[in-house]
Amino acid sequence: MDEAREAVESFEAPVEPESLDLVQDRLETFWAHDESVSAADRIRFEMALVEIVGNIVEHAFELDADARGRLLTVALTMGPDRIEAVLSDNGLPAAIDLGAVTMPDEDATSGRGLALAVAAVDEVGYERVEGRNHWRLMCHRNAD
Template sequence: MAEPVRLTLATGVEETAVDQTHDLLQELWEQVPDVGDLDRIRVETAVAEIIGNIVRHTRRLDAPGSDSRRVQVSVWCSPDEVGAEFVDNGLPAAIDLSDVTMPDLDAESGRGLALALAAVDQLDYERSSGRNLWRLSCRRGGA
């Protein structure tokens, strides 16, 4: 792969966004077939957890009657890295990623961000220009 590949999806924040994001990753793997299985699994795990959290937990900041919740998902692959970025128009996420830990075994929820953090080399969240920005990356061939 000589040139980085970047694919982007803009969609509503609803359950179909999860499948659309999965399809976007599958398209990336088709365009960059030399990405190893372990790297694919790591990125797919983190991407599934982040888009799932956005769909389940994002609430609107704008007044009722305004445009619906939206998310833009970008996935990319370079010779050194595979990653994803999510930008949504919801309320700020009240999260400090440095405080995220795996919940107790009997907990029924709360594993998503912990799994995402464990899967990839970098996971960041910030609030910028009235949007939530999640960015994750994985060094290719790394574990």
């Protein structure tokens, strides 16, 4: 990939458990844009992305939030110094304070996904805009 260029890929998917496989498949294709991305950066970015998508699938539509269907938009960007994902869904607002996210006790049966995502990448952001949830994940690229 040229140093001045960014690789960008966007796609939309229904919000359902099978979408996790789609996101992982598309991410695998996305890595082909720049094979110099370190294995460590790939692993931590993918873990965070899959955990956030998993939370969207599990929690954003506990009730049918939108009669048009459950939709997730994923935009991936890769530059020479960072990898970024912007996720948008039409589900219910997430009642979350990212600054207060911690790993639950070892006896807890849930609640690790968001904590893992926050720990894995350099930035995790969330905001609700115009009836949609927007998540942003950013990972600074490091050499192996």
